[in-house]
Amino acid sequence: MAVFRPPEDRSVRDPEQFAPHLEQENGGPQSGAERRWWTKVLSLMHPNILLVRATLLLSLTLLSASALAAGRAYVSNEDGETVTVLDSHDGSVVATVAVGKRPRGLKLNHDGSILYVAVSGLPKCPPTVPDEECAKLKRDLTADGIATIDTRTLKLKGLLKSGSDPEQFDISRDGKRLFVSNEDSARATVLDTGSGAIVGTIPIGHEPEGVRVSPNGKWVLVTSETDSTVSIIDSSTLKVLKTSPVGLRPRDMAFTPDSKTAFVSGEGDASLSRVPIPAGAPVSRVVQLPQQARPMGVVFDAASNRVYMSTGRGGTVAVLQVAPGGEKLLKEIPVGARPWGIALSQDGKRLYTANGPSNDVTIVDTSSLSVLKKVPVGKGPWGVVVGP
Numbered sequence: 001m002a003v004f005r006p007p008e009d010r011s012v013r014d015p016e017q018f019a020p021h022l023e024q025e026n027g028g029p030q031s032g033a034e035r036r037w038w039t040k041v042l043s044l045m046h047p048n049i050l051l052v053r054a055t056l057l058l059s060l061t062l063l064s065a066s067a068l069a070a071g072r073a074y075v076s077n078e079d080g081e082t083v084t085v086l087d088s089h090d091g092s093v094v095a096t097v098a099v100g101k102r103p104r105g106l107k108l109n110h111d112g113s114i115l116y117v118a119v120s121g122l123p124k125c126p127p128t129v130p131d132e133e134c135a136k137l138k139r140d141l142t143a144d145g146i147a148t149i150d151t152r153t154l155k156l157k158g159l160l161k162s163g164s165d166p167e168q169f170d171i172s173r174d175g176k177r178l179f180v181s182n183e184d185s186a187r188a189t190v191l192d193t194g195s196g197a198i199v200g201t202i203p204i205g206h207e208p209e210g211v212r213v214s215p216n217g218k219w220v221l222v223t224s225e226t227d228s229t230v231s232i233i234d235s236s237t238l239k240v241l242k243t244s245p246v247g248l249r250p251r252d253m254a255f256t257p258d259s260k261t262a263f264v265s266g267e268g269d270a271s272l273s274r275v276p277i278p279a280g281a282p283v284s285r286v287v288q289l290p291q292q293a294r295p296m297g298v299v300f301d302a303a304s305n306r307v308y309m310s311t312g313r314g315g316t317v318a319v320l321q322v323a324p325g326g327e328k329l330l331k332e333i334p335v336g337a338r339p340w341g342i343a344l345s346q347d348g349k350r351l352y353t354a355n356g357p358s359n360d361v362t363i364v365d366t367s368s369l370s371v372l373k374k375v376p377v378g379k380g381p382w383g384v385v386v387g388p
Contacts, residue, residue, distance in 0.1 A: 072151070073343065073352050073386045074115055075361055076103040077378025078124065083117060084361075084377040085154060088345060088352075088386055091363055091375045095154045101143040104382045105168035105211075108151070109193070110175045112388035115149040118166040119159070122184060146178060146191065151387075160196045163189035167209055168252075172235060173217030179235075181208035181222055188222050190238060200238045205229050210252040214259040219278055221262055223250035230264055232280050242280035247271035247295075254300040254307065256322075263307050265295035272298070272309060272320070274327070286327040287320060297342035297353075297383075304366070306330075310339040310353055317342065317353060319369060331369050335362040341383035354381035 072094065073086040081101055085094040100119035107116050121140030125133075144166060145159040162169075162180045166189070169180040177199070178191040188208060190200040205224025212221045213235065220233040223246075230250060232242040247266020254263050255277070263286070264273045270289040276282070289295065294312030300322075301308065307320040307327070316332040317339060336355035339362065343352045350372070351364040359379055363372045 071346060071386060071388050073361070073384055074106060074108070075354055075377045075381050076106045076117055076341070076383045077359075077380055078102050078104055078356070078382040079380030080378035082378045083115070083149065084381070086361065086375060086377075088350070091361075091373055093375070093377070096378060097149055097154055097156065099147045099149065099156060100145075100159070101140065103147070105166070106383050106385050107169065107171055108385055108387040109171060113151055114157075115151050115385075116160075116169070116171070116178065117147040117149065118145075118162075118169055118180065119147050120144055120165045120167070122165045146180065158196075160191055160193075161198070162191055163187060163198070163201065168211045170211045170213040170220070172213055173215075177235075179211050179213065179220045179222075179233075181211050183207055183209060186224075188220075188233070202231075202233060202238055202240065204231050204240075205243065210250065210264075212253050212255060212262070214255050214262075214277065215257055216259040219259065221253055221255075221277075223253065223264065225249045225251070225267075228266070228268070230262070230275060230280075232278055241278055244275055244280035244283055246273040246275065246283055247285065251296045252298045254298040256300060257302045263298055263300065263309075265298050265309055267294045267296065267312065270295060270311075270314075272307070272318075272327075287318070287329055289314065289318060289329075289332075293318070294338075296340045299342055299344045299351075301344055301348050301366070303348045306366075308342060308344065308351055310335075310342045312338050312340060315339065317351065317364065333364060333369055333371065335364065335371060336360060336374065341381070343384045343386045345386050346388075352384045352386060354384045356380050356382065 071088040073088045075084040083097045083099050102120040103117045105118040121143030123137040146162045148157040163182040165184040166180045167183045169178050180189045188202040188204050204222050205227035207225035208222050210223040220235050222231045228248050229243050231240050246264045248268025251265050251267050262275045270293040272287045274284045274286050293314030296312045297310040299308050305322045309318045319330045320327045335353045337358040338356045339353035341354040353362045360374045360376050362374050365372050
């Protein structure tokens with residue numbers, strides 16, 4: 001009996017097309033009965049071949065979806081002038097991208113296709129150096145801006161000019177604008193993400209740093225370190241509605257999902273303040289940490305109703321439970337040397353901290369409130385953001 005060998009053209013779908021191939025392979029024409037037998041066999045095989053093919057395609061689709069769900073964490077390395085890209089599933093380093101001078105604040109656009117990174121040509125000046133000495137350091141104004149990275153190719157796309165010394169920023173709800181703090185000029189700059197044009201500048205208190213857009217898109221909050229205030233800005237008119245006193249040297253803030261409350265970290269007095277929005281008053285101090293703490297980054301987890309706050313030189317992440325009766329400090333998790341930037345995974349199961357002096361990122365399990373692992377990154381990690 002003939003041995004069936006499929007033709008080289010795998011796209012053949014009609015069993016009758018196999019008959020000439022069988023004749024050629026077996027040295028001559030086959031009987032009508034033999035042809036009919038092979039036609040029946042191939043007809044029975046054909047649906048199974050399609051089923052196998054469909055199963056393989058489905059498997060590949062599920063694998064791709066799984067890889068996408070795993071996501072990435074992006075870490076700005078202030079002293080290394082790079083961004084480290086981590087696989088957020090296992091913490092492995094995917095890539096390192098050169099981005100520009102002093103990368104600090106960073107954000108993903110809403111679909112995760114573009115990573116924005118604030119870069120600055122103003123030299124880093126340690127706290128122990130007097131301001132007048134810092135002012136003498138040579139700066140590179142051409143380096144200031146918001147760098148853009150294509151997250152598919154992990155290639156640097158360009159630089160959006162955003163005023164001098166940008167440090168932190170946030171993205172409007174519709175993704176069309178960036179609100180940028182310019183630390184050395186006491187202003188916030190508003191950029192059009194499509195054209196790159198500056199559409200407005202807003203006078204803010206001295207040393208503006210933290211920037212957050214409310215979930216409803218109506219308000220933009222900007223902290224001022226020297227003035228120890230938070231400015232509440234109308235995102236449509238770009239006017240300051242209210243300036244509220246908070247803890248000393250406010251660094252960062254996080255909104256509740258209803259946009260009615262913001263929690264603001266105070267580096268200078270180891271505090272966390274609650275600010276009603278948009279009224280801006282009364283401001284309440286919800287926690288007072290030990291004085292060695294230097295609160296920095298803040299995130300709010302809506303699923304667990306918790307606030308996570310990095311404590312800088314304190315070396316921990318403070319975890320607070322938010323309840324109708326008030327906020328309660330649950331735990332301080334030791335994470336490493338001077339945690340600064342902080343980010344929560346999309347499912348809320350993992351927390352990431354950028355630890356500057358030790359050049360690593362700590363990954364925390366939020367269910368057990370314990371450290372899972374530490375991952376070496378670039379030099380001087382400052383900020384971290386998690387996304388697809």
